[in-house]
Amino acid sequence: MNEVVTTPALRRPIDADARSQALDISRSFAVSAPAGSGKTGLLTQRVLKLLAACQQPEEVLAITFTRKAAGEMRERLIDALHSARDQARPDNPHDAITWDLARALLERDRELEWELLQTPQRLRIQTIDGLCRSLASQLPIESGLGAPGEPLERTQIAFELAVVNLLKHLDGETPDADLQQLLLHLDNDLGQLNKLLRILLDKREQWLGPLLSVNFDGAQDYFHFVIDELVTEKLQDLTTALGSYAGELLELASYAGGNLQKENPSHGLCLFAELDDFPSTDSSGLPAWLALGSLLLTTTGDLRKGGGINKKLGFGLPDKKDPERPIAEEYKQRMKDLLAELAGNEPLLSALREVGKLPSGLQQSQWQLLQGLAQVLPKLVAELKLVFQQLGATDYTEVAQAALIALGDSDNPTDLALKLDLQTQHILVDEFQDTSHTQLQLLEKLTAGWQQGDGRTLFIVGDGMQSCYGFRNANVGIFLDARERGIGEVPLETLDLQVNFRSESAVVDWVNETFQRAFPQADNIGRGAVRYLQSEAFKGRKWAEPSVNFYGCIDDEDRNREAIQAVELVQQLQAQDPESRIAILVRKKKHLQKILPALSTANIAFQAPELAPLASKMVVLDLLSLTRALLDPSDRISWLAVLRAPWCGLQLPDLYTLANWGNGDITVTDTSARPLLMALQEVDDIALLSDEGRTRLAQVAPKLLHAWQQRGRKSLRTWIEGLWLELGGPATVAQKSDLNNVQDFLQLLEAFDAGGAITDWQQFTLALEQLYARPAQDAKVQVMTIHKSKGLEFEHVLIPGLDQGGKPGSDQLLRWSEWLSREGESRFLLAPKNARGGRDPVFEYLKHDNSERERLEGTRLLYVGCTRAIRSLHLLACINRDEKKGHLKAPGSAALLAGIWPSVLHHQESDWCHWLEAEESLHNQNEASRDHDYLLRLPNQWQPQAMPRQEWLAQYRMPDYQPKTEEEDNIPELGQVALRWLKHAGTVAHETLATIAETNINDWPPSKLEAQRPLWQLRLKQLGLSATSLERAVEKVEIAVRNSLNCPTGRWLLDGSLRESACELELHSGGRQLRRSIVDRTFIDNEGTRWIVDYKTAEPSGEESQEEFIAAQLEQYRNQLENYRKLFYARGERNIRCALYFPLMQRLVELD
DSSP, X not given: OOOOOOOOSSOOOTTHHHHHHTTOTTSOEEEEOOTTSOHHHHHHHHHHHHHHTOSSGGGEEEEESSHHHXXXXXXXXHHHHHHHHHSOOOSSHHHHHHHHHHHHHHHHHHHHTOOTTTOGGGSEEEXXXXXXXXXXXXXXXXXXXXXXXXXXXXXXHHHHHHHHHHHGGGSSSSOOHHHHHHHHHTTTOHHHHHHHHHHHHHXXXXXXXXXXXXXXXXXXXXXXXXHHHHHHHHHHHHHHHHGGGHHHHHHHHHHHHHHHHHHOTTSGGGGGTTOSXXXXXXXXXXXXXXXXXXXXXXXXXXXXXXXXXXXXXXXXOOOTTSTTHHHHHHHHHHHHHHXXXXXTOHHHHHHHXXXXXXXXXXXXXXHHHHHHHHHHHHHHHHHHHHHHHHHTEEOHHHHHHHHHHHHBOSSSBOHHHHHHHHHOOEEEESSGGGOOHHHHHHHHHHTTTOOTTSSOEEEEEEOGGGOOOGGGTOOHHHHHHHHHHOBTTBOOEEEEOOEEXXXXXXXXXXXXXXXXXXXXXXXXXXXXXXXXXXXXXXXXXXXXXXSEEEEXXXXXXXXXXXXXXXHHHHHHHHHHSTTOOEEEEEXXXXXXXXXXXXXXXXXXXXXXXTTSBGGGSHHHHHHHHHHHHHHOTTOHHHHHHHHHSTTTOOOHHHHHHHHHTTOTTSOTTSTTSOOHHHHHTTGGGOTTSOHHHHHHHHHHHHHHHHHHHTTTSSOHHHHHHHHHHHHTGGGGOOSHHHHHHHHHHHHHHHHHOSSSSOSOHHHHHHHHHTOBOOOOTTOSEEEEEXXXXXXXXXXXXXXXXXXXXXXOOTTOSEEEEEEEOTTSOEEEEEEEOOTTSOOOHHHHHHHHHHHHHHHHHHHHHHHHHHTTEEEEEXXXXXXXXXXXXXXXXXXXXXXXXXXXXXXXXXXXXXXXXXXXXOOHHHHHHHXXXXXXXXXXXXXXXXXXXOOOOOGGGGGGOOOOOOOOOTTOSOSOOOTTOOOHHHHHHHHHHHXXXXXXXXXXXXXXOHHHHHHHHHXXXXXXXXXXXXXXXXXXXXXXXXXXXXXXXXXXXXXHHTOTTSEEEEEEEEEEEOSSSXXXXXXXXXXXXXXXXXXXXXXXXXXXXXXXXXXXXXXXXXXXXHHHHXXXXXXXXXXXXXXXXXXXEETTTTEEEEOO
């Protein structure tokens, strides 16, 4: 990587004035803070300034949406106070402002004896859920919540119980008529009704308030009013979008209507024949507007072509001799010219499409169903409340509703509301773009009674472009409306931050250009559409161009090419920028199905928190099979899995032989087939077993049979864990994190232990599915969903799977939508699907509305992912080619790629767009890999370590043996001698020297070496040595270690007190293929020199002098040591010395 441009020294951000205004604590603001703009730092500064002006710290309330965000803000505040107390004023302008504000707060703290550093809990920094819980618990009776239980992690259990209790009302002599109506609508499908009601409970935050605000008699009027208002607003939007085209369009429509009165009197355009102006913008005028839309748009919603203007639309041409012909030709040409002018006018075309989707009103059949829902849903909520009481639990929606009740309303506030009104002087809300209507109501109640000039302030921060939590009821329109109208009675001044402090200029420039086209051109509060606001990079460009790359994998149906490209990119980035953080971000967890295995195959360590289910880990699957097998001898599949697992590793022919042994003509799948446990007792009699299979079974079968004899005598966990250890389970683990995964599984076993067995396998399986594998420690590659990445940053970001859509939602039984009207009032509409497959206008409009919201949110979600990148961004997608036309097919509208596809096509020949064909070689490689045996198993002669159990021997225990991979350069070598025992002796010597260096070398007297001999024997047995070879290897290890301890140079090398001392240091390098290297010993000496030393437990043969041998060794390992030098050089180190140490000769030889 070449540095292209250096970032200028400290300079004033272009939005410095806005940031300065934000610290005016006498004013209330709504701040728009795009990605990387430092909003958390700004919030921290304002909180510091507010606290320094308060009488009590509890007067300031800061609200966040996650515990992580609350913790980060609290940590920043405390760190700022510590810095102001203990450190000098920094030179950086932003940090200097924070320091000054913290210094002032410390003075206030001393003056009023708050002792915030000793009592940080006085800082009121709460999540919105925590605040609601606090409010509801203070008035448990009034709020209706009672003693608040813990929120359920799996709320579906409570929902299921509530629905079952409600459906009981279908039984008896007087069944619930409204429930019967709903069931009849669903063709008496009780399962569908159950599903529908559970979905409604999960989303009750959206419909509960509006539904309960109108009584049964007023519900129909409410829904009709909502539809009429919706139609009016959309028609007004269309008249505005028509602008200067209105007059011409009206005249052309009038002309067409006059012609159609003769040719097709029923055509909608006939309504324009006698009109001097456009029809009214209410429901009565909708038919005429729909006809006008049909003049401009095709049935698919595309702008008409000039060739489509014909007689059917009122633009027919009479005979050439007809005197009206010139006039007809003129009108037709004017119509074509108008269409040509409208091409590209996206606001107008969008408004026309919206009007084309509008419903005219509720159908009678649908209204009857809504009547039933309006009666049933309050009963359903009541059943849920009873379930919560029975379970002693709750959920976040219930707590939020209770908090609203606890505060009362503006006309009748509760004592709690009055208390909070006196106590709370300043409120700050982070991430306001993800606010729901319930949360808005809470904020309105908290600020009820506030008056301008009373000294109280409200400060909200958000970024509409990053609103991506619609599935959690977030409504970005609330943020847009708050910036326009304020919140409740509190007016808000708007501030816009513009500077991006995170990303380098090349990334920011690409994001600006691309998303300016992808986002809507104007805000739409009702629909939740947000226009794009440009950012300016504060950093220059250091990463080589192009900093942003798109990789289109053409016709990559199995997505293998995309996965391979992602792996290659990670390897390249790790080689070019070894210390950087790399993130792979996806929309859905399922989009990682090919990526994660590809990373593992390439030996790339990664962290994927809450993405890899615990049950997907092979070590856990093996443990699960072991558990099932021991608990059920007839479970032949589990027994076969146990014998195939790494601790046994039988080949398929031997498994087939065992499975058929003693069964005669009975098939292996027959339930009457003999248990495999019986075959294990008769291994000596099974002649068809291979020699290798017999040897492996001779080691494993006795352990399994002995464990079976112990059933019922130990706890389930002790039983399974003990057998797993005896079989060598830990030796089959490839990563340390898998040991944690094993513990998680064993803890689950312990929780479900019912007298040494598992009585409910279904619940155990469900519980196992809820657990996730532990991430690899210290991995520089992070894998997560884009939602999880929000608020984080990485030097390099990869986003694969851009062509894949979100949730389909096509089979929804009920659709609903909540939005804000022009006046900022909340509106709600729902419609069930027509049971007989007919088209319901309201249901279809809501389907369209949901799709548009998801499309807009998808573009914002991609923006969030892209803006996590600091230096480089890499986008990947699988693109199909149209076989007939040859061009690339556009992705589906639900794909993240859809929003930026026009930009990609526009730049498809540029250097940042790469088109990758699905190569035949890759296909062949995959086919060949299917025939390859990748069975992982322990060595045939593997022996477990019989470690003494006494604690006084703990200091003598060696670290677990870690098998080395073939790609390692630094596997211990033993000169020209190729005997296996010498290689294993070198391995154990290396490990012992590493242990000495990592402890205190003075704690290794000769007597301790004597005590190591039994441990060396155990380790060498584990490696497969026995008899004479074992003794010779032990002697060789002892000589190597003793020589090192008796040599001044050796003792210096093993001194663990040296700076940056490390043993077995793992480094990565390489270009297209990641290569792992292990440095035996490295440190920085007292003169500041970095030493890189490799141990070589080799010695010259009888015919070779020491000097000749050393020269040959230096030549043999020169490239390896030079590679190590380059890796440290890339980390910024310059004074580096490399050497080989030969403990058998007590010689340290430096590379020249």
